[in-house]
Amino acid sequence: MIYCYSLLTLVAFWVALQISKRWKSIVFNTFILTVLILVVFLSISGIPYDDYMKGNSLLNNLLGVSVVALALPLYEQLRQIIPQWKIILSVTLVASLLSMTTGAILAWLLGATPEMLVTVLPKSVTTPIAMSIAENMGGIPAITAVSVVIAGLQGSIFGYLILKKIKLKHSQAIGLSIGAVSHVLGTVSCMEVDQKAGSYSSISLVLCGIISSVFAPLVFKMIYLLVT
Template identity: 40%
Template sequence: MWMLVTIVTFFFARWVSRKFNTPIFNPLIISIAIIIPALIYFKVPFDTYYAENEWLSFALQPAVVALAYPLYEQLPQIRANWRIVTLACSVGSIMSMLTSTLIAISLKADITLIASLLGKSVTTPIAMEVSRNLGGEPAIAAILVLLVGLFGAILAYPIYNLLNITHPIAKGLTMGTVSHALGTATCAEKNGEDAAFSSLALVLCGVITSVLAPSFFTLALWLSA
């Protein structure tokens, strides 16, 4: 039953999003606003809901892999701009971890929260694993990833329009670096070139964050000592 509810809610959310054509009516926000109150009202445990949507969760894996297709289509551009791609993803990942660490320390956040913050700008599975390995809380990491992704999916293209940013490399790399899979999905709806570079940034930033997060966590321990 709940799998059918999820599917119907998704198509309804997509219809509303296209009808109003504004970033505020993001399909994910609409779906959350419908599903969560329904689960609370009918007193359905999350484990039950998740179990009934197991096949949909499984389908997410090939859906993510499908994002590699626009990446393949843009291989010549990627090869020609590999220095820009590498630099942008490296700087983006480092600044994301550095700023979150410094802000958390300045606010005297618990070290567990800092460990959960470090992976906030990469896709959920990587963020949760990074958090777990550093002694953080994977559930908090997942929530932070969702929030960051939503902000990017909602605000990125209005900001691009406001600042007159039109180049697909600039749009794709910033979206993938900051807003991971949710941002990449938004790019895929807007422009195939944007989606290709966003997919690439998503992967590269995931690798960079996984490698460097322990160093930033050590820095956080030293600064908060």
Template identity: 30%
Template sequence: MKELISGSLFFGPALSLLAYEAGLIVKRKFKLAILNPLLIATTIIIGVLAVAGIEYEKYNESAKYISYFLTPATVALAVPLYEQLSLLKKHFAAVMSGIIAGVMASMISILLLSKLFGLTHEQYVTLLPKSITTAIGMGVSEEMGGIVTITVAVIIITGIVGGITAEFVYMIFRITEPVAKGLALGTSAHAMGTSKAMEMGDVEGAMSSLAIAVAGLLTVVAASVFAEFL
């Protein structure tokens, strides 16, 4: 029975989608930031695989096809940006400055922490794309000689943590401007942060969508430069 289930083409996608739907239901019911749907889905999937004794490779054979939707989903984020195009033109200088500052903060913090903890060059470049969407981050990591699977895990963790802590950080630092909120989430927590930004409002979602694309391009360039520093 286990072989029949794990060998099915629909097992991975079905488990992934059902687990995520469960996460959404829990989030809507309790409305707590810590109950991130992706975090809940990941926990459920790990639990099911462990209890059923199914190897991750078997699950991933069919589940990997879901990742094919990642690129078009990211491109679709341009729609809310188009709807707020006039706002972008009005705050263009501030928007670009904020995204550049966010990318540089990410690069510098990774460099300093890598030196502090004595990471190897391979481990260091694996972490550099942590704040950009998986579709871009995987390519950046592979090109620089990083460990792609760890890069994906780090990107996911970054997005989850960003989505969970965003409102708390905004409250502590008294950040109320919708444009600033959206840019911060998109630059630091990529698509998962954008999902949270869209919950906050249309402006936040549009600015976060912009930040994903621009921060991704800037990180591709910056990562190649910072890769030489360690």
């Protein structure tokens, strides 16, 4: 009985995958459809969210292990990275610093405490890394996870559309941009539309995760000194 909710999550994902294959949409990608299916089911059945999370522990525990898997897309794209490593590294470095800085400054302008500044600082990297950064710096990992999901949803829904609207044509630029601010969810959205953009997005999300882990404490100290 303990793994029933994990099975429910997998079934919801499978249904979402079938819908996504038949109904191509950037807005309603596989992740968003899965979330919507689960929200509707839990609301109708009256199952408490806490019970669902406890019963879904099998999948939740895989979140930390998934960090290791992020090395795979980086390895697979080595041939593309090596000739352009300076440009890619420059873009991801600037994007990581801007993502952390703008998020923390906006939080401060809205009256956030130092604890909350740390919490939202890593919002644009993938969940396991973001939660680890927040926890090690004294933030609240649970709230960090929410901010990561919100950033990812925004990027997966609007990122590709906005970049195409401003007539950004290069798949490399699109992928690096979305991967830097919308991590895995943005990358999934890219993959469904443009495989090349998705590949560069996967490169970006891995590098931004590494860069954010290294520079997050320094960025926080700088912002904290400026606002106090």
